[in-house]
Each structure stands twice: as structure tokens, then as C-alpha cells.
Amino acid sequence: MLKDSKKQNFQWRLRGLKVHIRGKGPLTESLKKELIGTVWELTDSILQAELVVSEDLLDVDLSGKAVVDLYPFKDKSVAFYRERSVPFVSIFPVFYKEFAFSEFYVLEKSEDERITTFLDFLKNLGIILKDVSWGEYKEILEKYSVLLFLARALKDSFLMGYASHLLNWREETGNFLALAEKVIPRLKDNDFPVEHSELIGEFSKLFRPPVSLNEMRHKIRLIDFVTLGLIDERMKVAKRIAEEKKKTDSPVDLREVEEQKVKEILDRTSLNPVRVRRVFEEIMKLAKEEEYRLLGISKTVAVLGPMGSFSDEMALKLIGSRIPIKYCASTDEIIRMVEKGEADYGIVPIENSTHGTVIPVLDALLNHEVEVFGEAKLEVHHCLVAKRRLDLKEIKRIYSHPQAISQSLGFINAYLPHAEIRYTTSTSDAVNLLDDESAAIMSENAARMYGLFILRKSIQDLKEKNITRFYIIRRKTGKMEGKYTSLFFGVQDKPGALKAVLDVFANKGMNLRKLESRPARTFLGDYVFFVEVEAPLGKEDLKDLEKVTAFYKIIGVFDEIEELDVFE
Numbered sequence: 001m002l003k004d005s006k007k008q009n010f011q012w013r014l015r016g017l018k019v020h021i022r023g024k025g026p027l028t029e030s031l032k033k034e035l036i037g038t039v040w041e042l043t044d045s046i047l048q049a050e051l052v053v054s055e056d057l058l059d060v061d062l063s064g065k066a067v068v069d070l071y072p073f074k075d076k077s078v079a080f081y082r083e084r085s086v087p088f089v090s091i092f093p094v095f096y097k098e099f100a101f102s103e104f105y106v107l108e109k110s111e112d113e114r115i116t117t118f119l120d121f122l123k124n125l126g127i128i129l130k131d132v133s134w135g136e137y138k139e140i141l142e143k144y145s146v147l148l149f150l151a152r153a154l155k156d157s158f159l160m161g162y163a164s165h166l167l168n169w170r171e172e173t174g175n176f177l178a179l180a181e182k183v184i185p186r187l188k189d190n191d192f193p194v195e196h197s198e199l200i201g202e203f204s205k206l207f208r209p210p211v212s213l214n215e216m217r218h219k220i221r222l223i224d225f226v227t228l229g230l231i232d233e234r235m236k237v238a239k240r241i242a243e244e245k246k247k248t249d250s251p252v253d254l255r256e257v258e259e260q261k262v263k264e265i266l267d268r269t270s271l272n273p274v275r276v277r278r279v280f281e282e283i284m285k286l287a288k289e290e291e292y293r294l295l296g297i298s299k300t301v302a303v304l305g306p307m308g309s310f311s312d313e314m315a316l317k318l319i320g321s322r323i324p325i326k327y328c329a330s331t332d333e334i335i336r337m338v339e340k341g342e343a344d345y346g347i348v349p350i351e352n353s354t355h356g357t358v359i360p361v362l363d364a365l366l367n368h369e370v371e372v373f374g375e376a377k378l379e380v381h382h383c384l385v386a387k388r389r390l391d392l393k394e395i396k397r398i399y400s401h402p403q404a405i406s407q408s409l410g411f412i413n414a415y416l417p418h419a420e421i422r423y424t425t426s427t428s429d430a431v432n433l434l435d436d437e438s439a440a441i442m443s444e445n446a447a448r449m450y451g452l453f454i455l456r457k458s459i460q461d462l463k464e465k466n467i468t469r470f471y472i473i474r475r476k477t478g479k480m481e482g483k484y485t486s487l488f489f490g491v492q493d494k495p496g497a498l499k500a501v502l503d504v505f506a507n508k509g510m511n512l513r514k515l516e517s518r519p520a521r522t523f524l525g526d527y528v529f530f531v532e533v534e535a536p537l538g539k540e541d542l543k544d545l546e547k548v549t550a551f552y553k554i555i556g557v558f559d560e561i562e563e564l565d566v567f568e
């Protein structure tokens with residue numbers, strides 16, 4: 001669109017000029033729109049016009065008019081307007097949907113104020129105007145005719161995009177194709193300029209150093225346009241792969257495959273790898289979303305982000321990559337998202353073999369309405385990583401999630417006693433805080449994903465069986481199926497109150513696998529208890545519990561799961 005300030009530049013020139021635009025193609029339609037709101041008058045009839053923009057040859061009395069000739073076969077049109085002695089400018093417009101992408105080749109022009117002003121108007125729309133000789137014009141016309149021919153012969157929509165502006169002249173299609181047929185045999189001869197190969201031509205244009213600021217701007221537009229075309233093309237191929245994968249029931253994308261693709265790309269660039277990674281991950285995400293749509297998956301799972309956290313690893317183990325993952329900044333956010341229905345599932349760490357219970361998760365489960373319907377375990381190995389190769393004594397700060405720090409305290413105390421500990425919201429979030437004097441504790445996968453340097457592997461205190469148990473949560477359904485029940489309860493402040501509750505479980509032969517107490521946040525000394533019982537509690541059990549508790553809240557009845565069915 002023409003900016004208002006730019007529009008005003010035209011206000012003083014040829015005030016009230018009557019312009020008629022003849023033709024039905026996208027170019028003429030867009031020109032008409034741009035002209036509305038200028039001081040020029042857009043006339044319905046060609047007879048009233050002082051300047052006529054036309055896609056075909058004009059069959060009316062042209063006296064007193066100037067012509068902007070858009071007709072593609074210039075030998076015909078130039079002779080035609082010359083014969084009639086009208087001022088004209090003869091243009092071959094390469095119009096790519098947007099003026100900003102367009103390049104208009106100007107073959108002949110008369111000295112005429114209306115024409116000069118109109119050309120300025122085109123320039124202000126972002127169109128590049130290039131004066132060309134007859135020889136150059138012939139090559140351009142041949143090139144696009146061949147392109148159209150190939151696009152149709154190969155049924156290739158990508159090539160068609162480049163030749164699409166020729167489709168404005170439907171009645172000329174036969175002439176373009178006839179020209180192409182004449183030109184194509186010459187392709188075999190070496191004298192045919194490289195510019196005639198469509199892609200080579202476009203790319204050679206891209207790599208040719210621009211000389212003026214205008215050309216530089218145009219080149220940027222061209223690059224954006226070609227980039228978009230390529231992303232479009234990538235999407236089409238990805239869609240076909242998705243269709244194949246659907247037939248063979250393969251996962252949407254294997255993280256390692258995607259990671260390998262990103263690595264290959266990063267190896268080829270000297271640009272900031274974090275940013276380039278983001279660009280390509282976004283492009284891949286576009287294709288993934290399309291795949292999810294194709295597979296009919298609309299479910300999402302929320303985990304602790306950014307990508308590469310242990311929770312992310314757990315999610316991948318449970319669901320492959322068959323479901324869109326939402327990365328959250330905290331376990332609280334995960335639980336809230338699931339409660340509100342903004343994510344179908346959530347995965348939260350509940351306890352670890354070294355660190356014990358994850359208290360913030362426990363508290364959030366008490367205070368929100370979600371349901372645990374599964375648990376899963378992950379063996380956790382920690383790495384000490386940094387942005388560069390560092391001696392341990394050079395490390396001034398260590399960033400990581402409190403659980404990872406606590407699981408690696410033996411190593412930290414022995415080798416990094418001088419370093420300051422800074423807690424992060426997840427192990428992978430440390431990536432965002434690292435500088436040249438600090439290290440982070442995270443998984444090997446995350447380190448590789450972010451291109452970090454691994455200083456030490458397996459630094460956790462428990463060399464084997466450092467296991468984290470996760471809860472898989474969903475919105476409340478009230479289903480009570482599974483081997484385990486987790487619940488909170490409170491008791492009156494009197495002797496034997498807790499024992500009475502535990503006796504209910506003991507008398508029924510139900511084993512307890514976990515018992516925690518949390519401050520009730522009422523008075524000092526008031527507690528809420530959390531238990532995991534190795535049995536599904538039924539109605540009778542709940543009645544018995546009611547008798548001995550001040551309150552109870554079932555968090556879920558669940559089993560250990562190996563896989564999460566996202567198609568159910």
C-alpha cells in the first residue's frame with residue numbers, strides 16, 4: 001500500500017488527472033485499488049480519460065490521451081502506438097502479487113508529464129523500473145515464455161509461480177507457448193544465456209551484487225519472496241511425507257532426525273547458531289502442525305520447558321513425537337494449563353531417588369483441580385556443561401534446576417566449592433543464562449541440542465538408579481482405575497488422629513508407598529498429609545476415611561504407564 005505521506009507527494013502533480021485502467025488481471029485490479037484515494041480520478045469510460053493504462057491494444061480514438069502499454073508483445077504494441085502518434089510508455093510488467101516484489105521492464109517511453117508522474121507513482125509502490133533495450137526485452141520475454149512452457153509441461157506449481165504474471169494475458173497463452181517452442185531448441189546450443197534457466201536466472205539475480213540502495217531493497221524483497229516460495233515448497237513435500245507416514249503409522253518426527261537436520265544446517269552457517277536454529281525449528285514446526293492435522297491429533301501435552309528438559313525427555317519416551325508439546329516456565333503453569341483445559345495432559349516430576357519429593361508440585365496438586373492418571377520413571381544422568389572449554393576452577397557460577405543441583409551436590413562440593421549456585425526454573429533453562437564464566441547442569445541431550453561443551457558426564461551422586469518419577473495429569477474425570485491412589489488428608493489436632501487414618505489402610509491390608517506432611521498454612525503445627533496407597537480406593541474405603549479425617553482429597557488412581565495413547 002502507498003503510505004499516506006507518499007500519496008501526498010503526488011497531490012500537487014497533475015491534480016485531477018483522469019486515469020482509466022483497462023484489463024481484468026491482478027495487476028490492473030491492484031493498480032485500481034492504489035489509485036483510489038489519490039487526487040487522480042479513476043474514470044469508468046476510456047473516452048473521458050487523459051491517461052490510459054491498458055493490458056491490450058486500444059481500439060478507440062486516442063487523441064489527447066497518453067498510454068501506459070502493458071501488452072506483452074512489444075513489437076506489435078509499440079508500432080501500434082507509434083502509428084497513432086500518442087505519447088506512450090511501453091512496459092513489460094513482472095508482477096508478483098505484491099508491488100514490492102515486482103519488476104517492470106520499460107522498453108520505450110515518450111517525454112510526457114503524465115507518463116513521468118505515473119512512472120513515479122509505480123516506483124513509490126515499491127516497483128523496480130528497469131530500462132531495457134530491445135535485445136534485453138526479447139530475452140526477458142523468451143525467458144518467461146519458456147518458464148510458462150516448462151511449468152505447464154511439468155505441472156510444476158513452483159515454476160508456475162514465476163511465470164504466473166503471463167497468465168494475465170489468457171488470450172496470448174498460445175503465443176507465449178509458440179515463442180517458447182521456438183526458443184527451446186536453442187537451449188541445447190551453448191549460446192543460450194544462463195539467465196534463461198528459471199531457477200539459475202532467479203538465483204543469479206539474487207547473488208549479483210546490487211549497486212543502488214533501491215536495488216539492495218529490491219534484492220531483499222526478492223530474497224524474502226524466494227525464501228517464502230521455498231518454504232511453501234518444503235511444506236508440500238513434508239505433507240506428502242506425512243501422508244506416507246500415516247499409511248505406515250510412523251511417528252510424526254523423530255527428535256533425533258530433526259536434530260540431525262538442524263545440525264547439518266548449523267554446520268553450513270557462520271550466523272548465530274541459536275537464532276538460525278530457531279528459524280529452522282519454526283519452519284519444521286509448520287510442517288509438524290500440518291502432520292498433526294493430517295493424523296487428526298489435536299491433543300497437547302504441557303511439560304517444563306524449554307526443549308531439552310528431563311520432563312521433555314520423559315514426554316518423548318511416553319508419546320514419541322506424536323503430539324504437540326507446550327513448553328511451560330514452571331510446574332505451576334503446567335498444572336494450571338491442564339486445569340483450565342489449555343493442555344490435555346501435563347507431565348510433572350513428583351519425586352527423585354536422591355532429592356525426594358518435589359514439594360512445589362505436591363503443593364500445586366493440593367491447590368488445583370487436576371487428576372493424576374499415570375506415573376512413569378526416567379533414569380536421570382547429569383552433565384556439567386558450558387559455552388566453551390573451561391577448567392573447573394574457572395567456573396564462577398553454576399546454573400541449574402534445584403533438583404539437579406541437589407542430585408549432584410557431592411560433585412559440586414568436591415570440585416566446585418568456590419562456585420556460586422544459581423537456581424533455574426528447569427535444567428534446560430540454564431542455556432539462557434550461561435556466560436563465559438559459568439557452567440550448567442543438564443542432560444547430555446540438552447547440551448547437544450544447544451551446542452554446549454560437555455565438561456563432565458554423569459556427575460549425579462547416585463551413579464545408577466538416579467530415578468525421577470513423574471505424574472501424568474489431566475483435567476478431573478473422577479475415574480478411579482489403577483493400582484495406586486494418591487490423596488491428601490487432614491486430621492483433628494488430637495492424640496492418635498494420624499494413627500487412626502493409617503489404621504484404615506493397614507486394616508484393609510493396603511500398603512503405603514509414600515507419606516509426606518505439608519504445613520496446612522493455617523496455624524503453626526497444622527499439617528496436611530499426602531499418601532500414596534498401593535490400592536485403588538473404592539466407595540467403602542472413602543466412607544471409612546471420612547470418619548477419621550477432617551477432610552480428604554483424592555488426587556488420582558493410576559498405574560505406571562510405558563506409553564501415552566494420544567488417539568483415544
Ligand SMILES: O=C(O)C(=O)Cc1ccccc1
Pocket residue numbers: 304308309310311312349380401403404425426427428468
Ligand atoms: O529441569 C528439568 O529438566 C526437569 O524436567 C525437572 C527435573 C530436574 C532434574 C531431574 C529431573 C527432573
